Amino acid sequence: MSTPTKEAAEPASKIDMKESGGGGEVPSFDVTLQVRRYDPEFSDEARWDEWTVTMYGTDRVLDALHKVKWEIDGSLTFRRSCAHGVCGSDAMRINGRNRLACKVLLKDLDLSKPVLVEPIKGLPVEKDLIVDMEPFFQSYREIMPFMVNNSPAPTGERIQSPEERERFDDTTKCILCAACTSSCPVFWTDGQYFGPAAIVNAHRFIFDSRDDAGDMRLEVLNDKEGVWRCRTTFNCTDACPRGIEVTKAIQEVKRAVLSRSM
């Protein structure tokens, strides 16, 4: 492809762009990171480590963690996969709130104080910011997160009206990052509680018109450790990086359990 290299000719009418465009320098600033470290191979005690790094206005907390890991201390350990808020690997407690490190811009934080980064609460810490997610996934599996349909498979797709699809649209967005479950004060003290994420994913199938196993899921969540353990503190709704109205979904499941047994 050989386009004429007369660059000035192209944005003839976009004179204004010259001022704002042209890639003015991105502001940079110093960020102090305080990270909760834990390495059972060396010590049973967790400790705080602190680094000050120069970051840019376009950087996220994850970028700062990368900078530390790649340039200062390679032993810093955390999970991340896609780094764009889709995979849900890098949920952590940032300044006391559960967030995805890849979705929090540094410039949105109060940088006059150190940025506190801790592993999510309520799950066993394995190393630094990595927790054992297995109890979380165990609860997820127990609510049967798959479609169950007893009628014979149709030749085409199973038809659903836009309204029927809309009914559970919010809860389809879950990426299983565990930010909600590990923000729940009930889960902190009672690890047996199913937790918001499992209930959200049950909600996704309970209210799906194509699914036939809603009753079984409601029975599972009518457990002593099920939906009735929820105290509606809204921590989960605040924590969800996908903006799912988690507490509302839990309330809807409660109502469904109730109307089912009436």
Added chain:
Amino acid sequence: MTTTKSDALLPAQGIEAPRSGRIDPKYLRSGSSKSGSFEMAAWVFMRVSGAALVVLIFVHLTVNLLVGEGIHQIDFGFVAGKWANPVWQFWDLTMLWLAMLHGGNGMRTIINDYAEKDSTRMWLKSILYLSVIVIIVLGTMVIFTFEPCLLDGSGQLLESSPSFCQNV
């Protein structure tokens, strides 16, 4: 040789699935944790009794503290007068039972949420249930047997009786 389920599923014989059987027991729900809908009943009760208590308590406060002479009217005689009427007996009885069960259940959930050790939880709940029962029984007894003008063995009013007893 024992054959576990994971042996059968995995191509490599005898190698356990990653993380299998490694969950801390404190996360495992025991099979006996089925509540038989008790928790649901408790949840519904909290909402229904809460709504009822709003009406019960505010009518109670209005009648006792605002209507008539207000707070200055409250004495043994006032209480005895109210409880001579079965409507108020029933009103106060309902209020007592609902308030104690509502508050007791609220305390029960708080203990469940905050007590970390099973033994602590058991003790706190025992004390709670005991005090709820004592107060409900005592209160119910008082509502039905309230008698401000007590007589001694010879049929004379006790000296500690309130003054209005002279006129009865």
